[in-house]
Amino acid sequence: MRYVLRRLGFFVATLWTAMTVNFFLPRLMPGNPAIAMMARFHGKLNGQALRAMEVAFGVNAQESLLAQYFAYLRNSAVGHFGTSLTFFPQPVSGVVLGALPWTLGLVGVTTVIAFFLGTLIGMVGAWERGGWFDSILPPVFIVLSAFPYFWIALVSILIFSISLGWLPLGFAYTNGARISLSWPFIGDVLVHAILPGVTIVITSIGGWILTMRNNMIMTLAEDYVRMARAKGLSPLRIMIDYAGRNAILPNLSGFGMSLGFVVSGAILVEYVFSYPGVGYMMLQAVLNEDYPLMQTLFLIITLAVLLAILAVDAITVLLDPRTAAAS
Amino acid sequence: MSSAPASAPPASNPEAPAARPTRARARFSVPGNLGRAVLSNRKAMAGATLLAIFVVMALVPGLIAPGAPGAELYPPGQGASFAHPLGTTSYGQDIFTQFIWGARASLIIAVVAGLLSTLLSALIGVSAGYLPGATDGILSLITDVFLIIPAFPLVVVIAAYSKGGGNATIIAVLVVTGWAYGARQLRAQVLSLRNRDFLVAAKLRGERTLRIIVSEILPNMTSLLVANFLGASVYAILTAAGLQFVGLGNVNTDSWGTMLYWAQNNEALQAGLPLWAVAPGLGIALLGGAFALLNYAFDEISNPALRPVRGRGARSDS
Amino acid sequence: MRSAIRPSARSGDAVPDPILEVRDIRVEYPTPDGPARAVDRVSFALSPGEFLGIVGESGCGKSTLLFAITRLLAPPARQTAGSIVFKGKNLVQLTERALREVRWRDYSVVMQSAMNALNPVKTIAAQYADAMRAHGQTERGAIRRRSREVLSLVGIDPVHLDSFPHQLSGGMRQRVMIAMALLLSPELIVMDEPTSALDVVAQRSLMAEIKTLQKSLGFAVIFVTHDMSLVGHFSDRLAVMYAGVIVEIGPTRRIFEAPGHPYTQGLLDSFPSVYGPKIPLTGIPGAPPNMLMLPSGCRFHPRCPKVMERCATEAPALYAAGESEIRCLLFDSARA
Amino acid sequence: MPLLEAVSLTRHFRIGGLFGRTLHAVDDIGLALREREIVALVGESGSGKSTVARLFAMVFRPTAGDIRFRGRSIGEFRSRRDVLAYRGWVPMVFQDPFSSLNPVHTVGYTLDRGLKLHRPSLSRAEREAEAARVLDSVGLSPGLQMLARYPHELSGGQRQRVGFARALSLQPKVVLADEPVSMLDVSIRIGLLNLMARLCDVDGLSFLYITHDIASARYIAHRVVVMYAGQVVESGPTEEVLHRPVHPYTRLLLSAVPDPRAALDIAATDTGEPPRVIEPGEGCRFRFRCPLAVGLCAEVTPRLRPAAPGHEGACHVTVGPP
Amino acid sequence: SAAAAGGGEGGTLTISDAQFLWSCGFSPYNPQSNFLSVGVIYETLMFVNTLQNAKVTPWLATSYAWSDDNKVLTFTIRKGVKWTDGQPLTAADIVFTFNLLKKFPALDLNTVWAALSSVAQKGDDQVVMTFNAPSVPYFYYIADQVGIVPEHIWANVKNPVTYADAKPVGTGPFTIERCTPQNVSYVKNPDYWQPGLPKISRIEYPAFTTNPPANAILSTGGAQWGGQFIPNLKAEYLSKSRDNHYWFPPVVNVAIFINQTNPLLKDVAVRRAMAFAIDRGRVAEIGEYGYEPAANQAGIVTPTFASWLDAAELKAAGYTYDPKKAIAILEQAGYKRGPDGVFASPSGKRLSFTIINQSAYTDWVAALQVVSQELAQAGIELHVQNLAGDDYSAKLYNGNFDLAYAYESGGPTPYYEFRQWLYGPASAPIGKSAATNWERYSNKETDALIERYAQTTSASEQQEIMNKLENVLLQDVPLIPVTEQVDWDEYSTGEFVGWPTPADPYAQPFGGYTFPDWEIVVLRLQKK
Numbered sequence A: 001m002r003y004v005l006r007r008l009g010f011f012v013a014t015l016w017t018a019m020t021v022n023f024f025l026p027r028l029m030p031g032n033p034a035i036a037m038m039a040r041f042h043g044k045l046n047g048q049a050l051r052a053m054e055v056a057f058g059v060n061a062q063e064s065l066l067a068q069y070f071a072y073l074r075n076s077a078v079g080h081f082g083t084s085l086t087f088f089p090q091p092v093s094g095v096v097l098g099a100l101p102w103t104l105g106l107v108g109v110t111t112v113i114a115f116f117l118g119t120l121i122g123m124v125g126a127w128e129r130g131g132w133f134d135s136i137l138p139p140v141f142i143v144l145s146a147f148p149y150f151w152i153a154l155v156s157i158l159i160f161s162i163s164l165g166w167l168p169l170g171f172a173y174t175n176g177a178r179i180s181l182s183w184p185f186i187g188d189v190l191v192h193a194i195l196p197g198v199t200i201v202i203t204s205i206g207g208w209i210l211t212m213r214n215n216m217i218m219t220l221a222e223d224y225v226r227m228a229r230a231k232g233l234s235p236l237r238i239m240i241d242y243a244g245r246n247a248i249l250p251n252l253s254g255f256g257m258s259l260g261f262v263v264s265g266a267i268l269v270e271y272v273f274s275y276p277g278v279g280y281m282m283l284q285a286v287l288n289e290d291y292p293l294m295q296t297l298f299l300i301i302t303l304a305v306l307l308a309i310l311a312v313d314a315i316t317v318l319l320d321p322r323t324a325a326a327s
Numbered sequence B: 001m002s003s004a005p006a007s008a009p010p011a012s013n014p015e016a017p018a019a020r021p022t023r024a025r026a027r028f029s030v031p032g033n034l035g036r037a038v039l040s041n042r043k044a045m046a047g048a049t050l051l052a053i054f055v056v057m058a059l060v061p062g063l064i065a066p067g068a069p070g071a072e073l074y075p076p077g078q079g080a081s082f083a084h085p086l087g088t089t090s091y092g093q094d095i096f097t098q099f100i101w102g103a104r105a106s107l108i109i110a111v112v113a114g115l116l117s118t119l120l121s122a123l124i125g126v127s128a129g130y131l132p133g134a135t136d137g138i139l140s141l142i143t144d145v146f147l148i149i150p151a152f153p154l155v156v157v158i159a160a161y162s163k164g165g166g167n168a169t170i171i172a173v174l175v176v177t178g179w180a181y182g183a184r185q186l187r188a189q190v191l192s193l194r195n196r197d198f199l200v201a202a203k204l205r206g207e208r209t210l211r212i213i214v215s216e217i218l219p220n221m222t223s224l225l226v227a228n229f230l231g232a233s234v235y236a237i238l239t240a241a242g243l244q245f246v247g248l249g250n251v252n253t254d255s256w257g258t259m260l261y262w263a264q265n266n267e268a269l270q271a272g273l274p275l276w277a278v279a280p281g282l283g284i285a286l287l288g289g290a291f292a293l294l295n296y297a298f299d300e301i302s303n304p305a306l307r308p309v310r311g312r313g314a315r316s317d318s
Numbered sequence C: 001m002r003s004a005i006r007p008s009a010r011s012g013d014a015v016p017d018p019i020l021e022v023r024d025i026r027v028e029y030p031t032p033d034g035p036a037r038a039v040d041r042v043s044f045a046l047s048p049g050e051f052l053g054i055v056g057e058s059g060c061g062k063s064t065l066l067f068a069i070t071r072l073l074a075p076p077a078r079q080t081a082g083s084i085v086f087k088g089k090n091l092v093q094l095t096e097r098a099l100r101e102v103r104w105r106d107y108s109v110v111m112q113s114a115m116n117a118l119n120p121v122k123t124i125a126a127q128y129a130d131a132m133r134a135h136g137q138t139e140r141g142a143i144r145r146r147s148r149e150v151l152s153l154v155g156i157d158p159v160h161l162d163s164f165p166h167q168l169s170g171g172m173r174q175r176v177m178i179a180m181a182l183l184l185s186p187e188l189i190v191m192d193e194p195t196s197a198l199d200v201v202a203q204r205s206l207m208a209e210i211k212t213l214q215k216s217l218g219f220a221v222i223f224v225t226h227d228m229s230l231v232g233h234f235s236d237r238l239a240v241m242y243a244g245v246i247v248e249i250g251p252t253r254r255i256f257e258a259p260g261h262p263y264t265q266g267l268l269d270s271f272p273s274v275y276g277p278k279i280p281l282t283g284i285p286g287a288p289p290n291m292l293m294l295p296s297g298c299r300f301h302p303r304c305p306k307v308m309e310r311c312a313t314e315a316p317a318l319y320a321a322g323e324s325e326i327r328c329l330l331f332d333s334a335r336a
Numbered sequence D: 001m002p003l004l005e006a007v008s009l010t011r012h013f014r015i016g017g018l019f020g021r022t023l024h025a026v027d028d029i030g031l032a033l034r035e036r037e038i039v040a041l042v043g044e045s046g047s048g049k050s051t052v053a054r055l056f057a058m059v060f061r062p063t064a065g066d067i068r069f070r071g072r073s074i075g076e077f078r079s080r081r082d083v084l085a086y087r088g089w090v091p092m093v094f095q096d097p098f099s100s101l102n103p104v105h106t107v108g109y110t111l112d113r114g115l116k117l118h119r120p121s122l123s124r125a126e127r128e129a130e131a132a133r134v135l136d137s138v139g140l141s142p143g144l145q146m147l148a149r150y151p152h153e154l155s156g157g158q159r160q161r162v163g164f165a166r167a168l169s170l171q172p173k174v175v176l177a178d179e180p181v182s183m184l185d186v187s188i189r190i191g192l193l194n195l196m197a198r199l200c201d202v203d204g205l206s207f208l209y210i211t212h213d214i215a216s217a218r219y220i221a222h223r224v225v226v227m228y229a230g231q232v233v234e235s236g237p238t239e240e241v242l243h244r245p246v247h248p249y250t251r252l253l254l255s256a257v258p259d260p261r262a263a264l265d266i267a268a269t270d271t272g273e274p275p276r277v278i279e280p281g282e283g284c285r286f287r288f289r290c291p292l293a294v295g296l297c298a299e300v301t302p303r304l305r306p307a308a309p310g311h312e313g314a315c316h317v318t319v320g321p322p
Numbered sequence E: 001s002a003a004a005a006g007g008g009e010g011g012t013l014t015i016s017d018a019q020f021l022w023s024c025g026f027s028p029y030n031p032q033s034n035f036l037s038v039g040v041i042y043e044t045l046m047f048v049n050t051l052q053n054a055k056v057t058p059w060l061a062t063s064y065a066w067s068d069d070n071k072v073l074t075f076t077i078r079k080g081v082k083w084t085d086g087q088p089l090t091a092a093d094i095v096f097t098f099n100l101l102k103k104f105p106a107l108d109l110n111t112v113w114a115a116l117s118s119v120a121q122k123g124d125d126q127v128v129m130t131f132n133a134p135s136v137p138y139f140y141y142i143a144d145q146v147g148i149v150p151e152h153i154w155a156n157v158k159n160p161v162t163y164a165d166a167k168p169v170g171t172g173p174f175t176i177e178r179c180t181p182q183n184v185s186y187v188k189n190p191d192y193w194q195p196g197l198p199k200i201s202r203i204e205y206p207a208f209t210t211n212p213p214a215n216a217i218l219s220t221g222g223a224q225w226g227g228q229f230i231p232n233l234k235a236e237y238l239s240k241s242r243d244n245h246y247w248f249p250p251v252v253n254v255a256i257f258i259n260q261t262n263p264l265l266k267d268v269a270v271r272r273a274m275a276f277a278i279d280r281g282r283v284a285e286i287g288e289y290g291y292e293p294a295a296n297q298a299g300i301v302t303p304t305f306a307s308w309l310d311a312a313e314l315k316a317a318g319y320t321y322d323p324k325k326a327i328a329i330l331e332q333a334g335y336k337r338g339p340d341g342v343f344a345s346p347s348g349k350r351l352s353f354t355i356i357n358q359s360a361y362t363d364w365v366a367a368l369q370v371v372s373q374e375l376a377q378a379g380i381e382l383h384v385q386n387l388a389g390d391d392y393s394a395k396l397y398n399g400n401f402d403l404a405y406a407y408e409s410g411g412p413t414p415y416y417e418f419r420q421w422l423y424g425p426a427s428a429p430i431g432k433s434a435a436t437n438w439e440r441y442s443n444k445e446t447d448a449l450i451e452r453y454a455q456t457t458s459a460s461e462q463q464e465i466m467n468k469l470e471n472v473l474l475q476d477v478p479l480i481p482v483t484e485q486v487d488w489d490e491y492s493t494g495e496f497v498g499w500p501t502p503a504d505p506y507a508q509p510f511g512g513y514t515f516p517d518w519e520i521v522v523l524r525l526q527k528k
Ligand SMILES: Nc1ncnc2c1ncn2[C@@H]1O[C@H](COP(=O)(O)OP(=O)(O)OP(=O)(O)O)[C@@H](O)[C@H]1O
Pocket: C029, C030, C031, C036, C038, C056, C057, C058, C059, C060, C061, C062, C063, C064, C065, C076, C077, C225, C226, C291
């Protein structure tokens, strides 16, 4: 009971803090959206258009900051996120909903893949400690994880798209293709996801390998693993059911966090690959001072993290009977 | 049958034989042994060597590559040659010079941001772990909130806001968004230390709380603090590079991230000047890699259970 | 003028038809300062149904020996010599796959701390089932039936089969472990300090229970502990270890009545008694040796009250002394 | 007047938060320690022995009751000076020699800090000399050399002695020794017990010796206090309690004490289950395991009553109802 | 490719340009996205060609006429034009369109209602526009920049300001088939009023978030028309195919705007010295890879507007790169060089300035590095402050700068740029946002000249006025044109022909932003 209350308090406090930060931060920035928009046009716009935009965006409608803040809280609560300035005059919710599936699909799926692959490699590495598998894969991936993501992405675009021409150099699907649930389109999407996906996995897998390997090594020294060997269980069963299952538990909470960070991690990926997801949108929102869009994205990311943590909490309880008892 | 107990220890000091500090160096919790430990670990050695090279580059770039990194002095777009080992940029700057000078900014960001966020982590994490009840609750909540608030977008926003502030702002941003993870780890560690009798002993001795934290708890966490510092440094290197790459840093600084920004803007990879992008990219990667390797190895050093098993070689006579 | 009788030569006639014969086992831990020999040339034999206690101070290599016997040494430990013949098969030569056959069916293990030896995320029933399935018993009903049976044997309500380890008290967990060891009715159960995590009262009552089970089911037991007094009542034979070697082995009663090795004497002298006269005890001066820097000659000589000159240079063998064998030059009748 | 005395000492812990329950770690106990006396506090795991020590050491505050040092309630010690003084008179030796020394500090540092805080009149050199002297006195010689050692360079027995030295350097009146030998090898254990006895005889120290090893209690203690589930169930002169135990728990405990030379005698039916101390309610807390339990035991908590001069027990059956 | 498969017989034109993600709104009055619709979907009354001295081509209007006092402009509307929903275009639609802009000033991107007083229908095919004052230059905004919308649809739009217009109904040669944030697909309007046009069947306009993929797709033949800066054009584009071509016609000046309120910069000697100290050729070479030509101090973009240039005056003024001259000017004006080589005013103020710049425009950042190195040689210290877009713009518009690197929007003649630069009433005090004239130049005579130009349709008079305005730039140096901003235009003749070229500059070449010009281009294009 106390546990549930604590969790609840934590969620509310986090959400509120995030929303507040996210309200005030952009407002501290100089300039206004109309000016930001002008800047983007590289002088092609007539100077008078600035006035027109200021009127359209309503940026000069002066209201006290506090009033704006409460209006913002109220509107957020009922799912009113306003109109995007970058994608004027589209409603923010539509813009975000259009972009979210792509990000979740690409970055979300690859994060899950990276987690499972990394966990697997860490597990097998620890199991085969000192063997060739363990001496090669973990160190290589751990060093790779310190590489700048965008750089690996750029180099792989150069090699696989531009030089070899094997894979598309960006986008979520072929331009002009009709978005549908047909096999050709899905195939098209998958082909487009290979390069960004693989680069994400390559650069993010190291962390999982490291923690899983360390946990696994600790777990392998536990008496119950020795006990499992003593019982004559098959190595696979010991590795997965006895050592692995226990070793993965500490990793789960990290996984919850990272699932939520999918959205933020997407920024560079989508920037490099012209991927039409929320990460790129975030960057645009910041550059264009698109408060409504920025705030909604922030909110969504925060909510995503919280939801992911909630989900992971639930999974942890399923996997680890002790947590249920502790609460 | 019985003879004089030739080597019997004096009765007053029964444990003397075992008291010789023979196994002292097998323990690594004492910072003094750190260097030795690093030397004995291959991964740590590799990381330390790389780091040493970068440190030299950062300290005396002028010795390795005399000349101003930003000066547009040479014919633009040259390939690698004896005069320009990495060629020149589209603006006629020497890429090698830029590369060497760029180490400094990246290293400074890594070290300073790493240190500051470790400091903040330690302050908040240790206080939360050691102080009871409400203090812990509030500090933990703050930590969690900072963990949850999406860091990179926050970084982007702050960086965009504080444009032109240079490295100081980037570092501030990295610290603000980077400390929470470490604080949480440190808190957990303190919680496990909290009920150790030596802390009770210190309290019973009459030590004040601050002194207990500073001189009894913190020294016990050196390995975690070091790991934390290394992790925070990698985070700083990568995030700063990412920021500079998307153009949110100060584009006039001499850093690898900025070099990449310029290279990317001039499409160095496609335009036949791949070294312009490859060199700083590798620089960041290797610097990050050096920290990562050190960290990886440090896990092994500070946690004996993780030490590598060298399958062969140690087998003795039988 | 008796000659030193090597245990291998003797075990055959002392214990007819041993179920387990351990010969010259040596185990090393590689360390930065060279290999630490935690177990050195240990030999003994065990008859069916026999209860062998192994005692010695903390760190003298008891657990290591036990894990070597059960082939459960985990890296970095390495067995560098010796054979372990169990029911006619040399376990050292068996492949991991062949070993899996033998394990649990023919011998099982009870470990020191039941909390750590039970997988915390699986129910007791699942852990029992794993063991039985690994040995060909796949029928659910039979698994369930047998699980209930063994739990009842150790006096635990079978409803606890569906509990997780953390839901049981320490004493119950230990019993669960012992029941698990009985699942496949093995002929040998190896126990590594199975009660040391328990309160004294619980410790004694569990020991009594083990003894009862052993008598009724007839399995042999190797029982490792550092608590000499604990095995006094229960074991048929006793092996006393010091710094990786067996210094004395013989019938328990005999050792308690007339300890031969000065170390054994010292051990017995270190326990105050609740009964009898209150006498000042001296214990054993000094501390156990560092495994990396073992004293030359007899490993006990730096602490030995009866040390002789040759002790520092000459490593004693196990010498027969009545029903016991003692590793002390005092008993070297050949030279004495 | 006893040197150190607990009167109706009670300590409860709240567990489980909002709808949490109360754990009665120590419930209304009385305990007195005279000068130059070793009192053994025995009882099984979780019976509240450490909690009593920590209450005496002012690690915890009592939920109820009082602790008096030379007749003065220690609750009155409020100023830092008073508290410091008390801590110097009544130091604690910890159960676990491995966790009670900070691995990053030398033996010298540990001792020096204590001296600096408690005996500020000593100069730096005097403190060093004093530390070395105390180390020598507990058999860690040469003391001067020991000062530079780190804990990991010491064996368990040596650490335990450092722990003693740390307490002794403060020139204490009473030492609270919480299971000081439970983690040690037999060969080292006895040496420490001998040291305690000597300190009591020679230097006139008092000890609260906490253990669950009744044989070692007999070996050094003048009096024995038996605790069960947070309460004192029996107390009296050592030989008296051991030879004529009145409480069924004391008897059980004694029957579990190994005497290799004697025949085995233990009720195999007793499970050794931990006592129930979470909201225990009225009634004898041992009744669930007690072979003698009668109806009254479930209704009325037995109180300590004299069974013989200086020997008290709390049992309806053996000592009689209140 | 999948796109080509759906192209039909006319072929699919793919445009490559670095944009942000599409918002899929096509309102012709949304400044962020109107370039996607004005022209190809919403057509204009006339087409005014910037590259051919403002040559006018009739479009939705067949003719226009100014009244004698240049205060009334009358258009005759074309007959037989249909909206893509089948309704006919009428003069009422034009009247409705302009009155919509009046009602909702946020839509009036060119502030035409600053000059207009009324728009009314005359007869069934004429529209009469009345101005407050003679306003000849407004013809360009009214005829060429305002997309005409159908009254029968827009009259029902509640709030045209926030109306996205996802399914636009226009008169143009294309309609929107599909739009996703990543791509806009145009498909030909089969009932277009110019028979036989357009010849191409589809246009795909993908959104690239950064330059490199846009460039890559262009050079690998995935797109046929591009409008972005390609750093190493030869290696990266031209060498890839013999069909790949480029044409970068300059249109406006990139200039150093000099804050006229800065006490040190008030001194014309300082401004002139700077104009001499900058090697425009080198800036163009290093900063712009030589693709953007050096500008001249007269402010006339050449060769585009070469006929307007008073070459003799320019030559006489002699603003060639000459650091010695710069130093001489300063010394003559009483400035003294300090020990650090930087000049100081007689009152001891160092000639040290900060120039604000857009950090996102890497070519400018590079260009300014050259500029600051050059000014340093002439004893003027320059700090470059590269700012994020919004920060930069805020400073620029509010006049919070010493110097600013920037440009103004142009028009079909140099007049437009000069008006933006120099017209005093269009400016604002420091601290208030100025739409144009960011350097806060203020000169009554100049203002009068600019106003007089608006009153005449006489070419010779216009030329005379322009000569005087050029002189203002030469003598007063309110700003220093450094390079000439070009329209980046890369195209492939592999699939389509009919592109504008220097030999046939029938429209501004690149599609993005240069509306309605890109409509003119796609109407000319045809399969090879
Ligand atoms: N992983 C290891 N690396 C090096 N030495 C080890 C390792 N594990 C154990 N040892 C050493 O081997 C020796 C024997 O250890 P073992 O655990 O067998 O002792 P034990 O008799 O079972 O002690 P205890 O009674 O404390 O369980 C000890 O000296 C120990 O320090």
